[in-house]
Amino acid sequence: MSSDDEFYLEDVEDDTSEFDSDTENMETEDQGEEVVRVLTYSDIREVMKEKIEEVREILEVNNGVCRVLLQKYAWDKTILLEKFYEDPNFIVNSKIALRASDSSESSNGECDICCDTAPLVGLSCNHTACKECWRAYLTEKINEKKCEIQCMASDCELIIEDDKIQEYLSSDTTVISAFQQLTVDEYVETNHFLTQCSCGMIVESSRSDAHLVVCSCGTRFCFSCGNDSHEPVNCRLLKLWEKKCVGVKNKTSAAADGYSSDKETFNWILSNTKDCPKCVTSIEKNGGCNRITCRSKTCRFEFCWLCMREWSAHGYSSCNTFNAKDEKNRVDSRAELHRFLFFYNRFKSHEQSLELEKKLFQLVKTVNVKMEEMQQKGICWADVLFLRKSVDILSECRQTLMFTYIFAFYLERNNQAIMFDGNQKDLEMAVEQLSGLLEQEMETNDLRVLIQKTQDKSRYVEYRRKVLLDHCTEGMEQDAWVYNA
Structure with a gap:
């Protein structure tokens, strides 16, 4: 393999012991006997390099192109090779700049981006620009956390391969390092058996479901969602709970401005407010008239405080007839809020303890x-x-x-x-x-x-x-x- 084909992820020396780099073997582990290992980014880079080398020999393209193709298929070598064997023009149709114009063969001209006269370089799509404009464009994309970067022409979908990105950024090692970091992050993100700890280490588990893992730094967290351990509640219910808590806080903010969402605040809201029939915002009656206007900027609904009917239909007519259905809906709504408060207050109490x-x-x-x-x-x-x-x-x-x-x-x-x-x-x-x-x-x-x-x-x-x-x-x-x- 020539020096031009060297994969851009350099070897990084660290004190991490060697490990079995084939993470695909994790899928065959006995689910009853969990295997957990803590890896560094250097370890992950070695895994990526091995996977890239495996497909490079078959696809017969350089390592940078293999990295892009593997990323397109979530680093699933089997799916990538199936696509390759099905389509004789697979590489071409993948829209990767396999042969970029060599900077040594570039000619002077006016750059379409900055309008300066300079040597113009570009990709096989023949969209050219000066090196400084390419560097600025690539830096911006990398700062946007993108590691699959298209040609800078607005109507061009050609993807820039890794060796050309390194060439255009050769004077900025910091940005190159950031790009390399992004490719590793993308690999970790797509691998169901890997997750990242807050300390930066990578935790590998033989199980991909939600369960508690412990990093070498001592941090305990859920393997699936990355939050602190939340047994016995699953990740889905935890997300629903968090959304519900935010919803209740937003709902009560207008009526309880300046109060925290504690037991006393909720009890005050339940005793002194009613919910707007349209937007369900809690409203406090501050005058004697029963014609109420919701103060929410996006609502402004008018209704009767007594029967909660829309004022345009109600007017100043009498509402002395009991409507069992409407009353039941309001009672059920408040009862559900009472039920939520029961569990919420105990959750917060243990959190405080x-x-x-x-x-x-x-x-x-x-x-x-x-x-x-x-x-x-x-x-x-x-x-x-x-x-x-x-x-x-x-x-x-x-x-x-x-x-x-x-x-x-x-x-x-x-x-x-x-x-x-x-x-x-x-x-x-x-x-x-x-x-x-x-x-x-x-x-x-x-x-x-x-x-x-x-x-x-x-x-x-x-x-x-x-x-x-x-x-x-x-x-x-x-x-x-x-x-x-």
């Missing part, structure tokens, strides 16, 4: 200072470390408990839901007992007593969390859960 309990980590550090003294008193090292583990268990179980209220909100009421309520209740009681024990006893001088108390309680809390999550997993496997969403 999770934040406040972070101070326990500082107390554990204070206890650690006494380790040497404690060992001299006959307390073993493992018992001392268990204090930190107890705080970790509390944090993990509190977070699980927080998300159980989202799970319960969308859960249809049946026998399985009743069993879930029981497991949730047992976990909640155990978590509160452990939290109270740690907060009340952590500063005690008798650390023997503290260690003895926390060991049993921590193990029980961890056990109750396992029981709840096992029940949820079993229900999912048996398709026993029914959601009202």
